[in-house]
Amino acid sequence: MNPLLMFLVLAVGLTIFGRTMFYKIRLLIALAPTDRANHLTERLMALLTLAVGQKRLIGRKKERSSGIMHAFIFWGFCVLLIRSLSLYGQGFQAGFELPFFGDKYLLGYLYTALKDIMEGIVLLMILYAIYRRAVVKPKRMHNTFEAYLVLVMIGVLMVSDLLHDGARYNLVQLFNNPGHIHYFNNPEYGSEFLWTPVSVGAASLIAGLGMEANATILIVMFWLHICTQLAFLNILPTGKHFHVITSLPNVFLKSLGYPHEKNKILDLEDEAAWENETLGINHIHQLNWKQGLDLYTCTECGRCKEVCPTYTTNKPLNLYEFNDKLKHELLENADNIIQKTKLSALINRCQSAEQIQTIKDEITSLNSKKSLIGDVIEPDTLWACTTCRACEEVCPVTIEHVPRIIAMRQGQTLMAEAYPPELNIALKGLEYNGNPWGIGYDKRADWAEGLDIPTMAENQDVDYLLWVGCAGSFDDRTKKVSVSLTKILKKAGIRFAILGVEEKCTGDFARRVGSEMLFQMMAQENIETLNTYKVRKIITACPHCLNALKNDYPLLGGNYEVIHHAEFIDRLIKEGKITLKQSVAGGLTYHDPCYLGRYNNVYDAPRSILKSLSPDGVKELDRHGRESFCCGAGGGRMWMEENIGKRINIERSEEIVGRQVANVAVGCPFCLTMIEDGMKALSKEEEIKTLDIAELVEKNMA
Amino acid sequence: MKILTTVKKVVDVELNMHVKNGAIVEEGLQYVMNAWDENAVEASIQLKEKNNAETTTVTIGGGEDVVKVIRRGFAMGIKNGIQIDDPALAGADAFVSARVLQKVYEKGNYDLVIAGKQAQDTDNGQTGIILAEYLGLPCVSNVIAIDVMDDKHIKVSRLGDFGTEIVEIELPAVVTVDVAINVPRLPQTRGIMTAKKMPIQVMNLAALGASHADVVGAGLKSNIIEFIAPEARKTGRKFEGDAAKVTAEVVGLLVNEAKVL
Numbered sequence: 001m002n003p004l005l006m007f008l009v010l011a012v013g014l015t016i017f018g019r020t021m022f023y024k025i026r027l028l029i030a031l032a033p034t035d036r037a038n039h040l041t042e043r044l045m046a047l048l049t050l051a052v053g054q055k056r057l058i059g060r061k062k063e064r065s066s067g068i069m070h071a072f073i074f075w076g077f078c079v080l081l082i083r084s085l086s087l088y089g090q091g092f093q094a095g096f097e098l099p100f101f102g103d104k105y106l107l108g109y110l111y112t113a114l115k116d117i118m119e120g121i122v123l124l125m126i127l128y129a130i131y132r133r134a135v136v137k138p139k140r141m142h143n144t145f146e147a148y149l150v151l152v153m154i155g156v157l158m159v160s161d162l163l164h165d166g167a168r169y170n171l172v173q174l175f176n177n178p179g180h181i182h183y184f185n186n187p188e189y190g191s192e193f194l195w196t197p198v199s200v201g202a203a204s205l206i207a208g209l210g211m212e213a214n215a216t217i218l219i220v221m222f223w224l225h226i227c228t229q230l231a232f233l234n235i236l237p238t239g240k241h242f243h244v245i246t247s248l249p250n251v252f253l254k255s256l257g258y259p260h261e262k263n264k265i266l267d268l269e270d271e272a273a274w275e276n277e278t279l280g281i282n283h284i285h286q287l288n289w290k291q292g293l294d295l296y297t298c299t300e301c302g303r304c305k306e307v308c309p310t311y312t313t314n315k316p317l318n319l320y321e322f323n324d325k326l327k328h329e330l331l332e333n334a335d336n337i338i339q340k341t342k343l344s345a346l347i348n349r350c351q352s353a354e355q356i357q358t359i360k361d362e363i364t365s366l367n368s369k370k371s372l373i374g375d376v377i378e379p380d381t382l383w384a385c386t387t388c389r390a391c392e393e394v395c396p397v398t399i400e401h402v403p404r405i406i407a408m409r410q411g412q413t414l415m416a417e418a419y420p421p422e423l424n425i426a427l428k429g430l431e432y433n434g435n436p437w438g439i440g441y442d443k444r445a446d447w448a449e450g451l452d453i454p455t456m457a458e459n460q461d462v463d464y465l466l467w468v469g470c471a472g473s474f475d476d477r478t479k480k481v482s483v484s485l486t487k488i489l490k491k492a493g494i495r496f497a498i499l500g501v502e503e504k505c506t507g508d509f510a511r512r513v514g515s516e517m518l519f520q521m522m523a524q525e526n527i528e529t530l531n532t533y534k535v536r537k538i539i540t541a542c543p544h545c546l547n548a549l550k551n552d553y554p555l556l557g558g559n560y561e562v563i564h565h566a567e568f569i570d571r572l573i574k575e576g577k578i579t580l581k582q583s584v585a586g587g588l589t590y591h592d593p594c595y596l597g598r599y600n601n602v603y604d605a606p607r608s609i610l611k612s613l614s615p616d617g618v619k620e621l622d623r624h625g626r627e628s629f630c631c632g633a634g635g636g637r638m639w640m641e642e643n644i645g646k647r648i649n650i651e652r653s654e655e656i657v658g659r660q661v662a663n664v665a666v667g668c669p670f671c672l673t674m675i676e677d678g679m680k681a682l683s684k685e686e687e688i689k690t691l692d693i694a695e696l697v698e699k700n701m702a
Numbered sequence: 703m704k705i706l707t708t709v710k711k712v713v714d715v716e717l718n719m720h721v722k723n724g725a726i727v728e729e730g731l732q733y734v735m736n737a738w739d740e741n742a743v744e745a746s747i748q749l750k751e752k753n754n755a756e757t758t759t760v761t762i763g764g765g766e767d768v769v770k771v772i773r774r775g776f777a778m779g780i781k782n783g784i785q786i787d788d789p790a791l792a793g794a795d796a797f798v799s800a801r802v803l804q805k806v807y808e809k810g811n812y813d814l815v816i817a818g819k820q821a822q823d824t825d826n827g828q829t830g831i832i833l834a835e836y837l838g839l840p841c842v843s844n845v846i847a848i849d850v851m852d853d854k855h856i857k858v859s860r861l862g863d864f865g866t867e868i869v870e871i872e873l874p875a876v877v878t879v880d881v882a883i884n885v886p887r888l889p890q891t892r893g894i895m896t897a898k899k900m901p902i903q904v905m906n907l908a909a910l911g912a913s914h915a916d917v918v919g920a921g922l923k924s925n926i927i928e929f930i931a932p933e934a935r936k937t938g939r940k941f942e943g944d945a946a947k948v949t950a951e952v953v954g955l956l957v958n959e960a961k962v963l
Contacts, residue, residue, distance in 0.1 A: 274892060417890045424888045432734060433716055440716035442730055501730075517891040 001222060006091030009223075013230030020237045021245075024296065027334045030341035034261065034288040036253040043252050046398075051251040052078075056396040060627075063303070066132065069125045070396075073154065076122035077244070083115050083161070084229060091226065095182030103184035103192065112184065113195040116165070120198035123158040126151050140302030142320070146239045153232045157225060159202075164221035166202030167214045169193050173203075175211040181218075243299040247397040250297040253290055258551055259599060260392055260400040261290070263407055265555045266414070266516045276364075280410025280514060283368050284329045284376075285337045287404070294399040295327040304391035304401065307623075309630040309652075310384040314645030317384040319391050319401055322377060329368065329376045336366040373412050380644060382408055383420055387512050387635030388594040393626050406512060406635075413514030423513055426639035430518050434504030434525075435470040436639055445500035447472070447479040453486055455500035456533040464489075464496040465535045467549065467562075469542035470505050471669030477676065478669040484698035485541050485565055491701060492577035496539065502529050506548035513636035520556070523548070527558035541565040541694060543595035543668045544634075550600065564596055566667050566693050570605035573612060579702040580612045586662025588614040588696075589621055591652065591675060592628035593668035606667050606693055613700050619661055629655065631678075633670035653678025656688065663689050665696055703755040703850070703873075705746045706812040707780065708803055708830065709739040711763060711771045712823040724928035733767035735774050738818025740886035741879050745848055746816050747779040748884065753850045755814075758782040760806050762791055762799055769902065776897035777889030788906040790914045795924045800832035801917040805910045807837060812874060814856065819844055819878040827878075834876035841876040842869050846883045 049055045054074060057067035082098065089096030101108045130151050133143055172183050173193065184192030193200055206217060236244050243250075255261045266279050273279050281287065287295075304319040305311040311318055330337075343363050350356045373382055385405045392400055413419045429438025445455065447468075456465065466489065471478040489496055507522030530538075538560050540546050550562040572578050590610055596602045603625050610618045623629040632648025642648065653675055656664050664679075666672045669692075676690040711733045713719070713726075720727040735743075749755040759775040761768055764787040772783040786802050794802070807815060815837075817830030827843075834841030847859035851870065860867040861880055889897070907914060941948040956963045 268891060268895060274895065414891050417892070428888055432714060432732075438716060440714065440718060441732075442717050515891070517894065 001091050001094070001219070003092045005223075006088065006226075009226060009230060010088060010091075013233060017230075017233050017237075020234065023334070024237060026338055027330070028289040028292045028296075030285075030338045031292045032286060032288040034290050036290060039256050042256050043254075046254055046256070047248065047252045050254075050396070050398060051248050054396070056394060060394065062627075066129075066138070069128050069132075072118075072121050072125045073129070076118040076125075076158075079111075079115055079118045080122075080157075080161075082111065087161075087222070087226060090222075103186045103189070106189060108184060109186075109189045109192070109195050112192055116162075116196035116198045119158045119162055120201075123155060123162070126155045126158065130155075140306040142300055142302055144240075144300075146235075146241065150232070150235070150241050153228055153235070156228045157232070160221045160225035160228065162199050162202040163206065163217055164225060165196060165199035166204075166206055167218035167221065169196075169200055169203040170207050170214045171211065171218065174207060175214065178211065178215070240298065240300045243297045243397055246293060246297040247299075250293050251398050253293065254398040255400060259389060261403045262551065262555065263403050263410070263511070265520070266410065268414075268517055268520070277411075277415050279414045279516070280412070281404065281407040282372060282411035282415050283370075284326065284333050284372060285340060285367065286407075286411075287326075287330070291400070291404055292330060294404075295323055295330055297397045298323040298327065298399055299397060300324065301396065303394045303396065304399075307390040307394050307627060307629075309386055309388060309390065309632060309648045310645075313648050313651050315384040316378060316381045316644065318381075322381065322401070323399070325376050326372070329370060329372070333368045336368070340366045371416070372408060373416065373418070377408070379412070379418065382412065383640065384644070385635055386594070386630045386632060386637045386648070388630035389598040390594070390627065390630065393598050406514065409512070409514030410516055411514070414516060419513060419515075420640045422641050423515075423636065423639055426636075427510065427513075427515055427518060430505050430507070430510055430522065434522065435474055436505060436509060437470065437474050439474045441504070442501055444468075444473045444503060445498065447482055448486070448498060448500075451483065451486055454497045455502070456497045456535070457500065457502065459497055460533050462495040462497045463537060464494060465530070465533070465538045466496045466498050467538050467540035467542075467545050468498055468503060469540060469545045469669065471673075472541055473503070475669065475673070478672060478692075481541055481669065481672070481692040481694050484692070485539075485694040487698050488569060488572070488578060488694060488701070489539075492572045494572075494577075499529060499533075506545045506552075508544040508548040508552070509636040509639060511548070511552060512634070513639075519552075523553055523556050523558065527553060527556055530558060530560065536561060538562045539565055539568050541667075541669070541692065543593045543600065544670065547595045547599050564600070564602055564605075564667065566596070566609060567602055567605040569693065569697055570608050573609060578697070580609075580697065581700050581702050582613060582615045583700050584614040584663055584696060587616055587619055587660065588663045588665060589619045589656060589659050589661045590624070590665045591621065591631065591656065591671055592624055593666065593671050594628065594630050594634050596667050597628055598626060606665070609693055609697060610665055613696055614663075619659055621655055621659055623655065631668075631671040631674035633674050638670050638673075647678070647681075649674035649678040650681055653682055653684070657682060657684055661688065663691060663696070665691055665693050667693050703749065703753060703814060703853070704810065704812045705749060705755045705757050706803075706807060706810060706815045707739070707742050707746045707757065707759045707775070708815065708817040708833075709743060709759050709761045709771055709775055710736045710818070710821050710823075711761065711768050712736045712821050715822050719931070721929045721931040724930075726929050733770070735771045736818050736821045736823075738820055738822070738879065738881060740778075740818075741881055741883050742816045742818045743775050743778050743780060744884045744886040745879055747887070749814075749848065749850065750779065750781070756781060758784060758810065758812075760784040760786065760803065762786045762794060762802055764789075772902050773894075773897045773900070774889055776900045777893035778887055779893065783900070783902045785902050785904045786906070786910060787904055790907060790918065793922065793925075794918075795922050796826050796828035796832055797923045798917055799829045800836055801919075802907075802910070802912070803829070803833045804836040805912045805917070807833070809910065814873055815839075815876040816848075817876065817878045819880055830876055830878035837874075837876065839874050839876050840871045841878070842871060843878040845877045845879045848877065848879075848883075 054071040057070050086096060086098050101111055168181055171181050236242055298320055300320045302320055340363050343359050347356055347359050370376055373379055387402050389402055426436035429436050433441040468482050472482040504522050504526055507519035511519035538549055546562050546564050549560055588610055590606055607618050629652050631652055666675060672692055679685040679688055679690055714732045714734045717731060746757045750757050757780045759780045761771055772785055820827035831841055842858050842860050844861050845858045846861045849857045851857055854873050855870060857870050858877055860869055941952060
């Protein structure tokens with residue numbers, strides 16, 4: 001077309017883009033380190049399914065139409081990348097084609113056809129997206145000028161390319177190819193235009209304008225396309241559409257194994273950490289680079305808030321707003337953060353203590369003046385989270401909200417010493433008696449009196465340790481679950497023991513409210529006890545205990561094979577060690593506990609058991625499985641007041657009531673308390689029985 | 703203002719107490735800071751925060767549990783800790799303890815003594831008051847609020863049966879506090895970490911400048927002879943079935959067996 005103009009346009013567009021990206025990447029590098037350079041095959045698989053396959057967009061029934069819309073726009077973009085490169089080439093030299101994409105190759109034709117159809121589809125999708133935003137207005141969406149601008153720009157990109165090709169078609173076919181415009185024409189595959197129905201359609205719209213007009217359109221559309229594309233590229237990093245660039249790396253670099261990054265074990269003896277306030281996250285520069293990338297990537301799609309138990313019950317936690325505020329704080333402090341890293345590197349090269357001190361002072365002075373909690377995020381927002389992970393499970397770009405929230409809570413609890421004061425009772429109970437109720441530790445095994453259950457101290461010659469947990473030991477309602485479970489184990493002939501008064505809280509809730517010291521204290525004492533008895537296999541009825549024992553304790557050197565009672569009972573049924581009667585009448589539903597499902601991926605075993613119990617099978621709740629709705633007690637919320645908005649357990653109980661069943665099964669002592677309390681509040685406790693899986697099994701064993 | 707806060711190690715009352723041969727079974731017991739003393743510590747820290755008072759806790763006894771109690775005070779915000787550890791003080795009653803505390807007071811030139819109004823283990827409620835008597839200082843017990851008026855005077859609120867009494871006292875003085883005075887803070891991690899390294903001034907009677915005779919005198923004025931465990935509550939009886947029959951049966955039992963009707 002015009003090599004000089006092409007060069008200028010590309011040079012300006014790419015230079016500005018390069019500068020922006022360089023700065024953004026430099027900021028990420030300046031943040032705290034975290035290791036993601038591992039397990040490349042698994043990462044590639046995640047990339048293929050979640051990003052390329054758009055799993056969380058088209059995989060969710062509730063969001064399928066918008067998911068398909070997005071997926072096609074994304075795939076369209078991928079296809080059009082190649083087209084863009086050849087267009088740049090054509091700017092320099094007419095008829096430029098990428099290697100193997102010219103008209104000598106079938107690939108060139110196939111690609112041309114694919115590109116043509118994709119442009120048509122993307123255009124339709126854009127129209128649907130605009131209609132959805134402007135007319136349907138789904139609740140989770142948050143309409144901005146930027147959103148419309150980007151949609152219009154994508155539309156312009158499609159229209160301009162289609163009209164460019166359309167004009168080309170008209171000039172070649174109708175106006176006898178003046179100036180010998182390049183097009184594919186291979187005797188074997190025919191004319192290019194036989195392969196491009198959408199462009200030909202576009203051509204018919206402008207055919208009547210005459211040759212000169214078509215010639216003008218050809219040129220105008222070419223430059224419009226190129227300029228829009230480069231403008232688009234430069235708009236992306238400035239807002240939520242940065243995800244177009246960052247989501248692929250963000251998904252590729254996601255946490256593997258455990259569903260999100262495990263919070264580090266903090267070294268509480270480290271005096272420098274106390275002095276520099278580096279325990280937990282208190283200031284924006286303490287984020288690690290992946291957390292920074294998460295903030296860049298947040299698309300503000302609002303899926304997180306739509307599934308969030310706190311947002312849906314009118315609490316102030318709105319996750320995308322949370323991300324947005326952190327992102328702005330990050331960007332406001334970007335220069336200082338980059339400067340801090342430079343200075344830190346300088347310290348190592350300094351000789352004199354005086355120089356080092358000067359630099360240290362300078363580094364401190366570069367810290368954001370804003371405390372993340374209080375100045376950027378409201379305390380009620382931080383403490384609302386139940387750590388249920390519903391948000392993380394639906395996030396299409398795998399943003400990890402929860403570890404960041406826990407680290408910020410650590411900062412609040414350890415550094416600012418500011419946390420909901422009602423937690424003190426539970427924390428003191430943990431400190432004195434190893435349970436959040438604060439009941440004398442000597443009463444921990446009272447529930448087992450007369451049941452002939454050995455303690456490890458009495459008999460270590462067993463196959464399993466039954467980890468009872470605080471609720472199973474001290475809460476009157478949950479003690480019944482403990483009794484049921486032991487009866488099942490005995491009936492199946494399992495050789496097991498309990499720790500009795502030697503068991504302590506796993507520290508799960510302490511960790512989730514940021515009280516790292518109490519968590520470590522509990523964990524270390526428990527690990528010592530477990531290791532003394534050489535415990536290897538643990539059964540537990542509490543998913544919070546399960547998660548702590550299985551996923552947190554290895555960080556402190558405690559490695560055990562931990563299994564939830566639902567999985568264990570399911571195994572016993574399959575091995576024929578216990579048989580069940582299908583005698584649960586009146587319909588049965590199941591409430592998935594977050595720490596069993598989303599944290600530990602146990603969804604099938606409870607359902608398999610329940611199907612053996614109820615002749616009608618399991619009537620699933622609307623929100624179930626990966627998208628189950630929290631009972632409201634996770635993340636230490638069990639021990640905090642719930643004063644804002646509707647109570648989460650009521651919201652969930654109403655959903656269960658709406659399912660018209662006589663029984664709701666749970667697999668977690670906190671869920672049991674919350675759902676049963678919800679039923680009581682709704683005066684439904686007689687009609688709908690809230691029972692643990694173990695209770696249902698014990699009552700219906702043949 | 704210099705404040706001396708007396709703290710005591712008591713058995714954790716959440717635990718079941720067992721008695722064997724007239725003595726408490728020590729095995730399995732754990733010890734914590736007396737709850738009323740936590741209020742006393744909190745009150746002195748609040749005076750430190752508000753009025754820049756210098757805070758010191760004193761406790762009597764030896765062993766790790768006593769040290770833990772002092773460190774808890776540090777972690778809450780107390781600046782100095784004194785431990786009076788002397789084998790001669792084994793079995794000390796309120797009189798002996800008050801005498802020891804008197805010696806501590808006299809060495810330190812304090813303006814105010816804050817004590818818990820009683821201890822959870824013995825529930826005597828005497829030590830603070832006897833200490834005031836020994837020192838010849840004004841004493842207000844059952845205090846639920848302390849306000850500093852000036853260097854020499856404080857105003858305290860005292861909970862009585864029929865309302866609150868507000869008393870102005872001249873310093874130095876002794877007050878014993880009720881749980882209603884405040885909600886003791888939970889020691890936080892930073893405080894606990896710092897407390898681990900803070901020095902405790904450990905003294906025996908000689909170091910305190912007192913002799914056995916000074917504090918114990920001719921002998922203990924009181925002596926625990928025996929502990930008796932309370933009788934376990936009998937389990938209730940459950941009546942089920944026809945309401946009329948059950949009513950007749952229950953009334954019969956109330957008349958003949960319980961003899962209450």
